[in-house]
Amino acid sequence: MFKKKKQQEDKDTQSASMSPASAGAAGKKGGFWKRNWKKIVAAGCVVVVAGAILIPRNKASKTAASVSYIETAPEMRSITNVFSDSGTITAANTYEVKALVRGKVLTSNFEEGDVVQAGDVLYTIDSSDAANSVERAQLSLNQAQRNYEDAVNAQYVRTDIGGTVVSIKAAPGDAVSAGQEVAVIRDDATVLLTLNFPAADAAGFSAGQSAQVTLDGTYETVSGTVRSVSGSDTLSSGNLLVRSVVIAVPNNGSLTSAQAATASVNGVGALGSARFTYQKEQTLTASASGTVAALCVQENTTVGSGTAILQLTSDSLTRQVETASDNLRSAELSLEDAQNTMDNYTITAPISGTIIQKNIQAGETVGSDSSTTTSPMCIIHDLSYLELTLNVDELQILSIQEGQEVSITADAVQNKKFDGVVTNVSSAGTTTAGTTTYPVTIRIDNFGELLPGMNATAEIVVASVENALSIPNAAVVRGNYVLVTADSPSAANAAEEMTAPDGYVYVKVETGVSDNDYIQVTSGLQAEDTVAYDASAMAAGGSDGMAIMVAGPGGGPV
Secondary structure, eight states: OEEOOOOOOSOOOGGGGOOHHHHHHHHHTHHHHHHHHHHHHHHHHHHHHHHHHHSOHHHHHHHHOEEEEEEEOOEEEEEEEEEEEEEEEEEEEEEEEOOSSOEEEEEOOOOTTOEEOTTOEEEEEOOHHHHHHHHHHHHHHHHHHHHHHHHHHTTEEEOSSOEEEEEEOOOTTOEEOTTOEEEEEEEEEEEEEEEEEEHHHHTTOOTTOEEEEEETTTOOEEEEEEEEEOSSOEEOTTSOEEEEEEEEEEOOSOOOTTOEEEEEETTEEOSSOEEOEEEEEEEEEOSSOEEEEEESSOTTOEEOTTOEEEEEEOHHHHHHHHHHHHHHHHHHHHHHHHHHHHHTTEEEOSSSEEEEEEOOOTTOEEOOTTSOOSSOSEEEEEEEEEEEEEEEETTTGGGOOTTOEEEEEETTEEEEEEEEEEEEEOOOOEEETTEEEEEEEEEESSOTTOOTTOEEEEEEEEEEEEEEEEEEGGGEETTTEEEEETTSGGGGGBOTTSOOOTTEEEEEOEEEEEOSSEEEEEESOOTTOOEEEEGGGOOTTOOSOOEEEEESTTOOOO
16 A cells, blocks of 8 residues: 655745844845845855865755655555567478479379378389389399309309318318319219110110129129110111110219220110219319418218318408409499489378368479479378477576477457466577577467468566566665655664665565566565655556655665
């Protein structure tokens, strides 16, 4: 509650209280005044000027100053500090779909307003040229793969047949030259016996027919099978027409190429005997010069076709493998690039959302000579929620925190409020004209009629207090001092360093939450105090208190 206090500024004029004796004395001097008034006035002016110069400036101000004050008592009230700012509403996410390749649009099976899911096909573009590029890249990769395998195989001596490793003619650490014999592989599971039979009889033989083989020396008989019969007759040394018949004999391990034998087929005996030959035998040679790095198998080992017998090493072989490996990787990357480019001809939705703009229709050509375009084919808004971004001043940013609730209004949606929450307080400030602001993001889940692009105002309760001892904001002067009447209880704690008007003293206070009009006082004042403050500093729409004029040596607030 405000009250009015009046303080006398000047003494009553002397003429209002002059006695008769004084009046008589003045009358006697009247003639002197009339004769010398010009000199007296001039001398008075000199005295006034001298006084103005000699009297200290601060004392003169104390006697001349006149300040209007409002008095009020602290009161208990609830105070809420609300931060308010405006911004533009945006979609949760916005994506502009652009073509990365050039071509004719074949399909575009959607329209504005359609809701799409991430991965849905939006456009297909003619990709015939890209398909050819993929095929060429695949061919290059196949060739690079073969070259790499050849380079790796060049380090190894491999057998082309399956059989037994009869001998290895090199040891680890040995130097070998290209073409040098290094191993012998023999397939002796079956031995062959090639004999001449009378042509007339042999013409009736057929492959697979049984044969009786008789070993020379032991006359032991074993079974065999006709493998082949020559198709033409030849003249033997005895001037007989003969045909050559090859007989395969399973080897139990005892038959070698040193053993000779004869045979009969269908009761017809061969014209002589012959030595057995091995079904397959290969003498391996080094394909390149180098040093034997390792033996891959041991002698008398049974191996299959393609088995590595020994490994060679040399600088040349190593470089060949490295070069082939690099070429293979390059071909793989080229194929990946071609396939990725191929994928660009099918354009899918990058996010789930609503098509708000469609700029390209089927039949149109997109892209440019550089296979890019800056014009979006369509625009998608993710409207699962909306966002509002505020640029908060550096003096207020510390009062904004993630998780704070926000009340939102928009001019476009009258008489409605929407709830939001602070989701991000960025530390990346922007300085303009000496003022730094920080972006604060607010999420709006239940946005109702709000749309992206609308301007909205956000209010955030940054602090509040209930039943707090409060005074007007204008009552707190620089340094957290408050002017109170000298008869206030808190005047006992007057700040001696502060000069106050007559009848008042300054006290130091501690403050808390404030709003546009009032501020909480946490210490330094009591409810029984009377607070005064400069009327010119009273907030707009302030109180119903009455201003008073206070003059004297005390001066105004610091």
